[in-house]
Amino acid sequence: MTHPASPPPGRYRTFRPVPPLERPTLHRQAVRVLLVGHGPEGEQVLLFEDTDPGVPGVSWWMTPGGGVDPGESELQAAVRELAEETGLVVAAEQLVGPVARREVVHGYSDQVITQSESFWLLELDRFEVDVAGHTEEEQLTIQQHRWWPLAELETTAALIWPAELVELVRAGRAGGPARELGRQEESTLPVAVPRGFDACVLAGGRARRLGGASKPDVEVRGRRLLDHVLGAVAGASATVVVAPDSVAVPDRVVRVSERPAGGGPVAGAVAGLAALAEGRTPEPVTALLACDSPFLATAVPRLLAALQADPEAAGAVLTDADGRPQWLSGFYRTNALRAALAGTDGRDRAVRSVLGGLPLLTVPAVGLEAVDLDTWDQVSALHP
Known part of the structure; x- marks a missing residue:
């Protein structure tokens, strides 16, 4: 007790x-x-x-x-x-x-x-x-x-x-x-917060299956989806959120918009990486995350450990219960990520077409780490 x-x-x-x-x-x-x-x-x-x-x-x-x-x-x-x-x-x-x-x-x-x-x-x-x-x-x-x-x-x-x-x-x-x-x-969420990385959180999109609601502002278990993900990368040296101006972000976080606006997640990643490099030397590793995966925090130490253990890998991504890579639940070597995104503005590009060719490690998700929320039914199911 x-x-x-x-x-x-x-x-x-x-x-x-x-x-x-x-x-x-x-x-x-x-x-x-x-x-x-x-x-x-x-x-x-x-x-x-x-x-x-x-x-x-x-x-x-x-x-x-x-x-x-x-x-x-x-x-x-x-x-x-x-x-x-x-x-x-x-x-x-x-x-x-x-x-x-x-x-x-x-x-x-x-x-x-x-x-x-x-x-x-x-x-x-x-x-x-x-x-x-x-x-x-x-x-x-x-x-x-x-x-x-x-x-x-x-x-x-x-x-x-x-x-x-x-x-x-x-x-x-x-x-x-x-x-x-x-x-x-013995922890569900480790006490030592991983450091030595930057974070780019993608929080744009039209959220059609949510009726056009602002997805990062949707609440699950008392917190916005965006705040869950920002909490997961609390140890990041710098954090950029790619989102409309209407989405509030903490003072320590930089907000930018994808170019062009509404151009999709790859365009968001391009804008986010550019912001992380503005006026500073980026960390050698960058977390690339979607805002609709609220239970990533426990996966962060495992993803970083996997990447650090294999210097030949360009990144480490979660896989879901069916073994599918979750490209936007991953940690990437910054140089490899920048090279994959070079020469494109990312408009309407599929994430897989850009990142799928990288030599990536896969880390099986535990519990609901790989869940992403696209519908109100999925959101409602997570409320106690």
Whole structure:
């Protein structure tokens, strides 16, 4: 369960995504319980599937546990958390540990939690889990619980936090001092904001399937589409938005129009790159993004890492669930991008015809990272 140091009345998280650099940080002490159930099916570990409402389509599995309340010992907190999250009441002496300790940082779309964490082991007969004690927050984010076969946890592709869960169960059974896991990160939106790149966000177009509405100003989950994308590239050295004058942009962002106006995304990219080079030396990498993909933030570190790992590649782009490259969800070497756009004003050119010939890396999207919103039905489907 989540217990802030000084909890305000009611639910204290809004779950409204904020720009990565503006996320508030909470520090706390916490406990986790490795709960192993024995039964006819063999050894199984109880885990909860949790989510971050600001990063739809992504989930992970975690152990019971949460923050240590003022005046509690770690062991008392572990006993209380078990009762609240699973309905199980046990005596403190039934828990073994601490099995391990670590410093962990959780970067979510709305906040960052850093905590000193201890792990405890409890083995008993499998029981029926009672989630009636879950808080309002947990009812919102936790999707289900499951008794996972211990052996399956070693081979599953699902995201398990902590990754060393099976090792820690074995360590707890072996006894000895607590393992020191050091500092780790388990984030839906990484805490370290990538830097060393420029960003060009294309926010023009006629939005015919939106009835001519200003697409960058359409709101999804409390923020404009444009603001979602600008938040994803908050670490950019310089950012240009290609959009009509009617679209408001933050003070730190330059707005330009494609030449000719209404000339399409390639014309927008030409104008954006020219603006990024005006009066300065551009960064060696440029993000080229469309404003209608609001969940790109978690993909940014992976795209940059892929490009940095292969000096021969001209860029790295997301691919959707069908494996199709998303040319406007990518990071490109600036020189390669400028060369591809040279000699054209971009008017009515297809993006694929300009960028498809570059030697590009493809990075599979996770969750809804590659989604783009072209209709009101698509927008409505994303509202909780």
